[in-house]
Amino acid sequence: MKIALTGKSLVAGLDLAPGGAAFKGVNPADNNALEPAYTAIVAEDVDKIAERAAAAFAEYRMKSGTERGAFLRAIAANIEAAGDDIAERMPAETGLPEGRARGETGRTVGQLRMFAALVEDGSWVDARIDTAQPDRQPLPKPDVRSMLQPLGPVVVFCASNFPLAFSVAGGDTASALAAGCPVIVKAHHAHPGTAEIVGQCVQAAVESCGMPAGTFSLVYGGGREIGTALVKDPRVKAVGFTGSRAGGTALMKVAAARPEPIPVYAEMSSINPVLILPEKLATEGEAIAKALAGSVTMGMGQFCTNPGLILLPAGAAADRFATVLKESLAASPNGCLLNSGITDAYRDALKARSTLKADGFEILHEQPGEACQVGTALYRATATAFLANPVLAEEAFGPSTLLITYTNEDELLSVINAQEGQLTGTIHGTDQDLKSNCRAGYALHERVGRLLFGGFPTGVEVCHAMVHGGPFPSTSDGRSTSVGTMAINRFTRAMCYQNAPQMCLPEELKDGNPLGIVRLVDGNRTKA
Ligand code: NAP
Secondary structure (H helix, E strand, C coil): CCCCCCCCCECCCCCCCCCCCEEEEECCCCCCEEEEEEECCCHHHHHHHHHHHHHHHHHHCCCCHHHHHHHHHHHHHHHHHCHHHHHHHHHHHHCCCHHHHHHHHHHHHHHHHHHHHHHHHCHHHCCEEECCECCCCCCCECCEEEEEEECCCEEEECCCCCCCCCCCCCHHHHHHHHHCCCEEEECCCCCHHHHHHHHHHHHHHHHHCCCCHHHEEEECCCCCHHHHHHHHCCCCCEEEEECCHHHHHHHHHHHHCCCCCCCEEEECCCCCEEEECHHHHHHHHHHHHHHHHHHHHHHHHCCCCCCCEEEEECCHHHHHHHHHHHHHHHCCCCEECCCHHHHHHHHHHHHHHHCCCCCCEEEEEECCCCCCEECCEEEEEEHHHHHHCHHHHCCCCCCEEEEEEECCHHHHHHHHHCCCCEEEEEEECCHHHHHHCHHHHHHHHCCEEEEEECCCCCCCCCCCCCCCCCCCCCECCCCCCCCCHHHHHHHEEEEEEECCCHHHCCHHHCCCCCCCCCEEECCEEECC
């Protein structure tokens, strides 16, 4: 398939205003602008787009799980067919290699098919039925039935660092569409062409599957104005966001200040502590250090799960670990980051560390690079220096990490307890290490959404049990996940029917279980 890029928002059937400012994607490897220019919509267009999404909701929410599943599968097939277009455009806009573009395409279509299977099965709605007991004393028990229902139109902000899997048809969009919610996507300014390719794939599936036109819109708009207007619109009922802490918290405030506040599911900053316990460090430290370098530099460190803080007991084994990690990072080639904003932010973060004058803090290795190319960095601090210098706890988004050495359990606990909420925490320990460090393990447990025993947090498995979320500020709502099938719950509300006639009930709650789904009937999980 060869997709022709139009440079326009995808809002089939709507007449938009002549348009706001135009901008182009930029190749971060050479700073050259890429055709075509993209026209931003203007704030008054948001009203029309939201109105159309709200109108589509009334129809789209009534589509069966089979119909929604077919729609998600059609999107996946279209994206797969556009694989070559994506593999050409995405590297040009992001500096990510073609292999990553093809791998992320596979992940994205896999996610769409996972949600298709979920809604085709149908049991995800958590249907509950408590049958009536008219003769119960002292009061009769009513017939009470409940299930999860779609919330309404959802606004999704594309992530800079996942142009496919957390963007136009990424996990937020797939889970919202699966739930029965129309989606309005706000493209990221740094990969407008990739967004349009995928947007055209979704739009084609809307048409071929007979979904209402407002089920999906893709809009371009920079300068915060359009994103803010979308979140403020009263017809929008939830927001999915991946990006900076500043952006996520700004949008949370906008959503909370609405006359009807709405949830913002924002995935923001995380430094993903890794704890390497004494026996493990002594016996396998060098191997762990080499593998850690691979995780720190994966995707040039631009993953939300990048391990940015490594905790080690001070001593000769920690020194060896530091040397091996330093050599491995120094051997890693320089490369370009996703865009000039992220490059500048990375260099600023390195500068904040390299200009830090503090006892117990040292720069082990630093390659800020030149122009578009940046390199790796490694710093080391004592627990005392870390606790005294808050700058060391900030996310440095890129291929760098910080070693912290502790001398006793109190120091270790102080460092862990000083962490803000994180997406992940990782423990490397022998059985004996784990037994001797229960308090540290529990402290880490309380601060993260996913606890790993061994391995590294990068490379998130997309599966039913995955939790890619965590306490604030790693996400805005630590009860949720943006990866895995539980992500669908974010875009639903619980709805209860009391003494409803059969004809007024959704199929999922009718007597005889016409859809054959798993339900909780009078406290028993059953397909009957
Ligand atoms: P960003 O600046 O937060 O932008 C993400 C999206 O939100 C963009 O579409 C942006 O619009 C929009 N936006 C941001 N602030 C907004 C506001 N106040 N009001 C309305 N819309 C707003 O994130 P980014 O460009 O992806 O990366 C910037 C930094 O975020 C990185 O350097 C890194 O530190 C961090 N980051 C962290 C993660 C993570 O998972 N931990 C992932 C990505 C980025 P525009 O397109 O118009 O800018």
